[in-house]
Amino acid sequence: MNKYTLLFIPALFAGQVMAQDKKPDPANDPKTTEVWEPVPKIVTPGKLPQDAPSDAIILFNGRNLDAWHAVKDPAKPAAWTIDDGFFTVKKGTGNIETNKKFTDYQLHMEWKIPENITGEGQARGNSGVFLASTGGGDDGYEIQILDVYNNKTYVNGQTGSVYKQAVPLANANKKPGEWQYYDIIWNAPRFNEDGTLQKPASVTLFLNGVLLQNGFVLKGATRYIGAPEYKKHGPSSIKLQDHGDPSPAISYRNIWVREL
Numbered sequence: 001m002n003k004y005t006l007l008f009i010p011a012l013f014a015g016q017v018m019a020q021d022k023k024p025d026p027a028n029d030p031k032t033t034e035v036w037e038p039v040p041k042i043v044t045p046g047k048l049p050q051d052a053p054s055d056a057i058i059l060f061n062g063r064n065l066d067a068w069h070a071v072k073d074p075a076k077p078a079a080w081t082i083d084d085g086f087f088t089v090k091k092g093t094g095n096i097e098t099n100k101k102f103t104d105y106q107l108h109m110e111w112k113i114p115e116n117i118t119g120e121g122q123a124r125g126n127s128g129v130f131l132a133s134t135g136g137g138d139d140g141y142e143i144q145i146l147d148v149y150n151n152k153t154y155v156n157g158q159t160g161s162v163y164k165q166a167v168p169l170a171n172a173n174k175k176p177g178e179w180q181y182y183d184i185i186w187n188a189p190r191f192n193e194d195g196t197l198q199k200p201a202s203v204t205l206f207l208n209g210v211l212l213q214n215g216f217v218l219k220g221a222t223r224y225i226g227a228p229e230y231k232k233h234g235p236s237s238i239k240l241q242d243h244g245d246p247s248p249a250i251s252y253r254n255i256w257v258r259e260l
Contacts, residue, residue, distance in 0.1 A: 115177030132236035160212035172210035
């Protein structure tokens, strides 16, 4: 062993000690940006995109309307007509709404304009889903449902509009007689104790897989006449509209919701 080797060994040992003592620079350490908790819950998706996932609340199971009641008289069950796996608006019975109240949610629902639809404009298969029912009648926040496959009307009142507030980004309607589907993300408004608005509502909506509303911030509840406005409320039912048109009525099926 020569003198140079004797000098190299202590220097190598000192270098190893310094390397062990040196802590990693957080700015260059990928672990500093890793998040491990909370762990997202496991949700088993349905076999098909329209099938309810494991944590969904089924609002219509194809057999009964036990999850709904009449708006005119909450003590009475929904009186709409049940057929083979779907139900149809029974004109003159009024709107129906869910027994359970919701705040923020993901909603899937399927609907069909009858093939023998008549009428024009707003009198052609008119119905709607109110994402939060805030009272009797048509109080709440309405997403319009209407036949606009080949039917002209005001664009903030066509299918996929936030009624009288937001024009849909596209017309993705199918022909009357074909089943169509909405997928909706609803973020309910929040209010201060004194009733003033703390945070407005927002909605994202797909019709038949096509984006029609992209995080639209609502100006308030639906108004047929006049400007929309907010009034304090808490968790609310989901409501379906009996518009009372003389034309054949709209049908619904496969309705489920996931609370967010």
